[in-house]
Amino acid sequence: MQIERSEVILLIIIALYALGVAVVNPAFLSIETVFDLVRTSSRDIILVMGLLLIMLSGGIDISFMSMALVGSYCATVIMMRYEFSSVAVLITLACCFGLIMGLFNALLVSWLKLPPFIITLGTMNLFHGLMATLAGTRTYGAGILPPSFNEFGSGYLLEIEGEYGVIGLSVSIIPVALVIVLTWFIIYKTMLGRGIVAIGNSEEAALRLGFRPLWLRLFAYGYIGVLAGLAGSLYICQVNAVYPDKMIGEELMVVAGAVIGGTSISGGKGKIFGAILGIVIIYLLKSTLIFLGLSASWNNLFVGIILVLSLSFTAYQEKMRNQRHLLFKVESR
Amino acid sequence: MKKVVKTMLAAGIALSVAVVGTTATYAADEQDITVVMIVKQSDPWFDDMTTGIERLKEDLGINAYVQTPVSGDPSQQIAIMENLISQKVDAICVVPNDPKALIPTIKKAREAGIKVVTHEAPDIADSVDLDVEAFRSEDFGKLYGDYLGEAMEGKGQYAGFVGGLTMTTHMAWYNAAVQEIAEKYPDMENISSEPYEDKNSLDTAYSRTVEILKAYPKIKGFFDCSVHGSAIAQALKDKKRTDVKVVSLAMPSTSANYLKDGSIYKGLAWRPADAGYATAYAAYLLVKGDQVENGTDLKAEGYHDIKLENGIAYGFAPLVFTAENVGDYKF
Numbered sequence: 001m002q003i004e005r006s007e008v009i010l011l012i013i014i015a016l017y018a019l020g021v022a023v024v025n026p027a028f029l030s031i032e033t034v035f036d037l038v039r040t041s042s043r044d045i046i047l048v049m050g051l052l053l054i055m056l057s058g059g060i061d062i063s064f065m066s067m068a069l070v071g072s073y074c075a076t077v078i079m080m081r082y083e084f085s086s087v088a089v090l091i092t093l094a095c096c097f098g099l100i101m102g103l104f105n106a107l108l109v110s111w112l113k114l115p116p117f118i119i120t121l122g123t124m125n126l127f128h129g130l131m132a133t134l135a136g137t138r139t140y141g142a143g144i145l146p147p148s149f150n151e152f153g154s155g156y157l158l159e160i161e162g163e164y165g166v167i168g169l170s171v172s173i174i175p176v177a178l179v180i181v182l183t184w185f186i187i188y189k190t191m192l193g194r195g196i197v198a199i200g201n202s203e204e205a206a207l208r209l210g211f212r213p214l215w216l217r218l219f220a221y222g223y224i225g226v227l228a229g230l231a232g233s234l235y236i237c238q239v240n241a242v243y244p245d246k247m248i249g250e251e252l253m254v255v256a257g258a259v260i261g262g263t264s265i266s267g268g269k270g271k272i273f274g275a276i277l278g279i280v281i282i283y284l285l286k287s288t289l290i291f292l293g294l295s296a297s298w299n300n301l302f303v304g305i306i307l308v309l310s311l312s313f314t315a316y317q318e319k320m321r322n323q324r325h326l327l328f329k330v331e332s333r
Numbered sequence: 334m335k336k337v338v339k340t341m342l343a344a345g346i347a348l349s350v351a352v353v354g355t356t357a358t359y360a361a362d363e364q365d366i367t368v369v370m371i372v373k374q375s376d377p378w379f380d381d382m383t384t385g386i387e388r389l390k391e392d393l394g395i396n397a398y399v400q401t402p403v404s405g406d407p408s409q410q411i412a413i414m415e416n417l418i419s420q421k422v423d424a425i426c427v428v429p430n431d432p433k434a435l436i437p438t439i440k441k442a443r444e445a446g447i448k449v450v451t452h453e454a455p456d457i458a459d460s461v462d463l464d465v466e467a468f469r470s471e472d473f474g475k476l477y478g479d480y481l482g483e484a485m486e487g488k489g490q491y492a493g494f495v496g497g498l499t500m501t502t503h504m505a506w507y508n509a510a511v512q513e514i515a516e517k518y519p520d521m522e523n524i525s526s527e528p529y530e531d532k533n534s535l536d537t538a539y540s541r542t543v544e545i546l547k548a549y550p551k552i553k554g555f556f557d558c559s560v561h562g563s564a565i566a567q568a569l570k571d572k573k574r575t576d577v578k579v580v581s582l583a584m585p586s587t588s589a590n591y592l593k594d595g596s597i598y599k600g601l602a603w604r605p606a607d608a609g610y611a612t613a614y615a616a617y618l619l620v621k622g623d624q625v626e627n628g629t630d631l632k633a634e635g636y637h638d639i640k641l642e643n644g645i646a647y648g649f650a651p652l653v654f655t656a657e658n659v660g661d662y663k664f
Contacts, residue, residue, distance in 0.1 A: 150567075167572075
């Protein structure tokens with residue numbers, strides 16, 4: 001597998017930043033930091049894999065957090081009513097709901113031919129509204145949910161006895177790894193993946209080659225729906241509570257992660273490793289303020305500055321590369 | 334004008350009833366009094382508040398009931414209020430989602446002769462007939478400090494969380510707690526000059542806790558002014574840090590497990606049923622033309638001797654959850 005230049009630069013940024021934090025507080029450089037990052041970023045890494053596929057197809061989906069919430073919430077409501085307690089049932093149900101919502105998105109995008117941003121902005125509210133009307137807005141707390149949720153969400157694959165308490169590797173790394181491998185397989189090893197990249201680069205050309213955009217979109221939007229169901233299930237198991245209003249509002253951070261990772265908003269370009277690094281950078285920034293001794297009021301300012309900086313850097317690189325390839329755009333002044 | 338006639342009629346009937354001296358049934362004017370409570374939304378908290386209003390209805394024999402918006406959207410509370418104004422109810426109690434957004438409608442209701450009593454809205458106390466609060470923020474905040482100090486045996490590092498730095502009640506609790514600890518437990522050390530934000534989200538509370546545990550491994554206690562302290566307890570459980578104590582705002586529905594297994598030392602709250610009862614009772618007194626002043630008894634646990642200050646009636650009704658008593662509550 002070939003590592004892109006932009007990915008190398010992201011790695012260098014991460015390494016330099018980690019070193020900087022470690023200089024201030026050496027406790028940061030530990031395996032525990034990595035293990036904690038695996039757990040906290042697991043939901044968004046799963047989601048960004050789906051988003052990558054959508055963005056490769058030249059589309060965008062901002063309803064995935066809504067699908068994650070609605071899928072996992074409705075699955076929980078059904079489980080509570082029929083007294084199921086297995087996490088497998090939760091994930092299956094949530095993924096099914098996600099799939100239905102994803103396919104609905106795909107059909108709207110294909111038929112209405114409006115910008116997918118607007119369509120999924122609408123469906124984001126539509127799905128949430130349907131959930132609130134049909135499934136209710138009750139909160140299910142730790143005492144009411146089946147204990148299996150917590151056992152899965154807080155389960156360890158590997159446990160090390162530390163100086164203070166235990167250091168554990170969350171089992172969430174298993175679904176995350178499976179999703180990454182599956183996404184890699186779809187993009188690089190199947191005709192489906194090639195078709196999705198093709199419509200992202202030029203729908204016209206892809207059509208002439210015999211690809212069918214409707215089916216490709218159904219797949220891509222259905223895929224992120226299924227992943228949203230999985231990510232939502234993982235999230236509610238990790239926090240051990242089901243709220244009717246969480247997750248929604250955090251979608252743009254995942255989109256930012258994908259873009260920082262070099263995924264093109266106009267479609268056809270994007271790398272799995274880059275997207276993962278993008279999410280890792282965001283989580284790294286969010287989880288080091290305490291190490292740096294910065295107070296809470298710095299949080300947003302800090303994350304904002306680093307996001308803008310990394311985005312400008314990505315854009316600058318893109319411009320340099322285009323210059324090398326003698327691609328120029330006419331710019332108005 | 335109609336209202337006056339109605340009131341006079343009602344008074345007349347009441348008088349005649351009183352003269353006749355009926356004791357077995359409620360006085361006729363009691364049945365004519367309609368007090369409506371508008372809650373924020375349907376959830377275990379406000380379901381419990383509803384039981385308080387039902388108790389009030391039985392105790393007084395007035396017509397008291399609850400109206401529940403479908404969602405937390407302030408416009409729905411406004412719509413319900415408009416409807417009640419046209420029905421000419423006697424009093425409206427409301428727990429506003431967005432207090433300031435309700436001011437014009439509250440004004441309209443009061444112009445129509447309806448008494449308006451709020452709960453959890455001290456900021457708009459000058460626009461209503463009365464605001465009823467479960468306690469003074471400082472008094473409640475001190476409890477965090479007292480219990481955390483007790484749990485940590487007065488020594489060690491600790492950290493405090495609020496939902497957000499802009500949430501005034503949380504900040505008032507936080508400041509009172511920190512001050513209380515500084516005065517009573519000089520050997521306890523706050524690791525940060527500012528509270529940490531859990532952004533009212535369990536996963537933020539969880540990841541902040543995990544980070545604090547790494548950066549300050551010697552920490553011995555946390556308190557959280559938002560109800561998301563259960564995620565702090567979860568993080569401590571996952572890391573097997575049973576030596577670290579937690580005091581948090583708590584609701585039985587989300588925190589009961591953590592209280593029972595000891596990962597939350599004490600949970601703090603107030604009883605929604607009692608708050609609802611006291612608020613509606615105050616409204617009832619105002620409708621009857623009685624004054625609500627210092628020392629008035631609002632007939633609910635913790636509201637027997639209220640303190641009136643700038644249009645706000647403070648009770649002292651904190652509810653402290655422990656492993657033993659948390660099972661008795663349902664909200």
